[in-house]
Amino acid sequence: MTLLALGLVVCGSVLHALWNILAKRGASGPLFVWTYSAVSCALYTPLVVWAVSTTPVAWTLAAVGAVVLSGFLHLGYSLALQGGYRRADLSVVYPVARGAGPSLSVAGAVLLLGEPFTPPIAVGAALVVGGVFLVGFSGRTPGKPFWPGVMWGGLTGLFIAAYTLNDGHAVKALAVPPLLVDYFGNLVRLTALTPLALRRRRELAAEFKVSGRAALGVGVIAPIPYILSLYAMTLAPLSLIAPARELSMMVGVLFGRLMLKERASPGRFAGAGLILAGVVVLALG
Template sequence: MNADALLLVLAGAFLHALWNFFAKKASGGIPFIWLYGLVSLACAVPFGVLAWFQTPQTLGVSAWVAIAASAAVHVVYCVVLQKGYQQGDFSVVYPVARGTGPLVAVLGAVLVLGETPGLPGWSGIGAIMVGILLIAGVHRLLRTTEHRLRKGVMWGVLTGVSIAAYTVIDGWAVKTMGVSPLVYYALGLAVRTVLLAPVALRAPHVLRDQWRRHRRYILAVGVLSPLAYTLVLFAMTRAPLSFVAPVRELSMLLGTLFGASLLQEKGLVSRMAGTAFMLLGVVILARA
């Protein structure tokens, strides 16, 4: 992975952890998702239009299928993530989701896109996966009978599967078909907004209440979420998806810090060990 792609992924990881922390603080439902989606759409459309005029593209049937499929999976992702934040702890849902996602995404990249990471790439991916498992505290999750913890694991896994699905779809669109990341993302946001509108608009008073109580979180998530993901889309055009997907999970490092310092989470020793494995994996991937 070259330096430009690595920097793009690292910046995206930082912003991703930040907006997820804000989403956890709000713990809203579909009205919250739709409102921050409107903010994201307002931010993304000008850049998408500019990219369209700078590099005119003809979007074929395959491109529109990818846009529609990605939008639908993103809707599922947003809903199950918010469910997880409502019913589980941030330090459980977030790492489990981010750990499950790249594992399935790498397999999808190999099977669907035909990518071959090679021995150094697989070694780096393996080190990051071990780090993810340690940070998530899987040994503790498997032993516990705590209802909230098990709920967090369940929603985290479902979120991770949806992450893997849209990552492979988006990699196919921007890498294989050559669709502009900015155009692709703006169109995907528009489709998502349309898909969620019937549910979100059924109760205008709930939308007003969400805006009144969570305005700062709606604005923060609405701005940071598209920025973080657009950086990753650009990284996909410069490096194999099977490298990009695991490296972006460095956002878990910040998630661990947020959990320890702001949410008083435990498991420091295993998470420090996991951090060491993840950093080793990133070094290996950067030199691969």
């Protein structure tokens, strides 16, 4: 993995953990997803207009299909993540999702996209996934049901793997710029939720009063780490980038402690160490 690709992943990991903290605070379901999606679309439209006017894109049927599919996969991911955050601790849902996602992504990259499966990838991915799950199982709240978080986290991980493979194919094989993959995918998600938002517009106004700041924060920050990871996928194999993104769990351990006042057990720090070791193996491989 090149230093540039690794740098993009590291920056994205910090921002990814930050917007998930905000999403946990504002977790309330589809209306929250609609609100932050609307913020992202409004904020990034001028940049997308500039990008489209300066960078010609071959909008083939395959490229359009990949972007539309990305939108629906990210919609499923967003709703599953919100469902998990409403029912369980972030310290369970987040690591299970981030552990399941890259492991399935690596398998898909090797089996479906034909990427090589080298010993460093195998060892590095195993360390990252193992560390993520160790953080999750060590960070759960005693006496609180654990399996709802595991199930919702696992469902979220399935969507992570699916959109990672789809979007990685879009930027690498179909040459769709990462910014456009993220933006138009977000636009599809916003469009799909707009009828619901219109039917429940009174609830939407009340929702914004309660979690408007969190939605604004997520809308501004959330696109950035994923765009950075998509650019990294153009510089290195997807099977390296997908697990390396789980550096966000290390940041999540720190943010969870400082911002959500979650306990920091020895197991969580051990898991963070495994994640760091795995990313080092991937970077050197």
